[in-house]
Amino acid sequence: MHQLLVLEAQDNLILAKINQAFHANKSRGEEFVYSVGDKVLPSTRNRRKELKAGDPSRATKFLPQWIGPFEVTRANPSASTYTLNMPSHPRLFPVFHTSQLKKYHSNDDKEIPVRAHLRPPPLQFEDGTEEFFIDRIVDEHKTRRTSRYLV
Template sequence: MRPWGTDLLRESSDKVKVIQQKLLAAQSRQKEYVNRKVRDLALMVREKVLLKVSPMKGVMRFGKKGKHRPRFIGPFEILRRVGEVAYELALPPGLSGVHPVFHVSMLKKYHSDGSYTIQWVSVLFDQNLSFREKPMPSWIGRFRS
């Protein structure tokens, strides 16, 4: 026998409540996962930061492979804060094609030890902060041990 009228309405509302409870549980679980990864990075105006760069896939970065390749360029000075999570940087004329406002995830605080950075002058970047470096010839790798 099929439910009619109020029975159908009651079953439907019960199912909707169960679905809402499961959605809330899933949302809170996802929020926990995100909050584990969030880092509070409070930057001040006039502070120096490094800017994350991304290479084109399959191309060596500055003659180094693997985890030892440089990932940041800089340092650049913060001119102002734009909204909650964006900062405007003082970019040099060589990077005039790049928009000066960056999300906080693209920035890293600069510490005076610059061994893990490269100077932006030596590389040409496009508007997406991607770069292309000439790959090393295969015959050079044979002579390295």
Template sequence: TLDRRHEYLSKGAKQVAKFMPCFNRPYRILVADPMTSFYTLKLPTHSYMSLTFHVSQLQAFIVNDPMLFPTHVPTQPKLVLMPDGKLEHHIDHIIEEQYVGHGKQYLVCWSGFGPADNEWLSWKDLDKCKALDIW
């Protein structure tokens, strides 16, 4: 979807408009109406944007083909071994949240990994997490 610059500015991001992303991540199409050129997308629950977009605000998502462009395959980051012996991954961003029992869980996207590696984590596991502060 075409980026909404006012969302960045309202969150206090001190960025120049030309450095802001033009399109954000791919979303699943729920309803397509080719007669009117409007599409309804599945957006994160925290988004305040309308779910319906005109085709001029959308861009097709094309998955990288590693057979055609082997140098464009993103490398997965190395694991970080903490002093206490635990392995640490870095969270790129939080995609969604859900209530489970008396607590919340968050669907996290790991830095350098694809959507197949997204994982639901308890809010207790995300204590003092920068991605949760941004969410």
């Protein structure tokens, strides 16, 4: 009698595990399989501390969400982990789970001309004044009515 109860409890546990796995996997998408040589972008979500270590004055919320691209050097699809070639980031551990990777799509203007970053033509003034393109504003000084910029 005792063995029958134990067997019934074990069967119920197995059925509960199957049911839980079914419901947990309903919301999960297909895992993308990468091969050696593919270019991927790793997520910085769990690695913000390592990225911020180089510049402590930098705000964490302004760090990029994805870095790279990096090349896959070793693939382990059974464990869903991939090793990346990351020579420029020695503080980061180079092994990532599939959920932390995104496929890199290069911006090839020949393949996808819509994505081309076209520069606007320079402005032409009738009075012959010169125009300068500003790379960045280094400093700003405001007085009552005017602002002066160091570029």
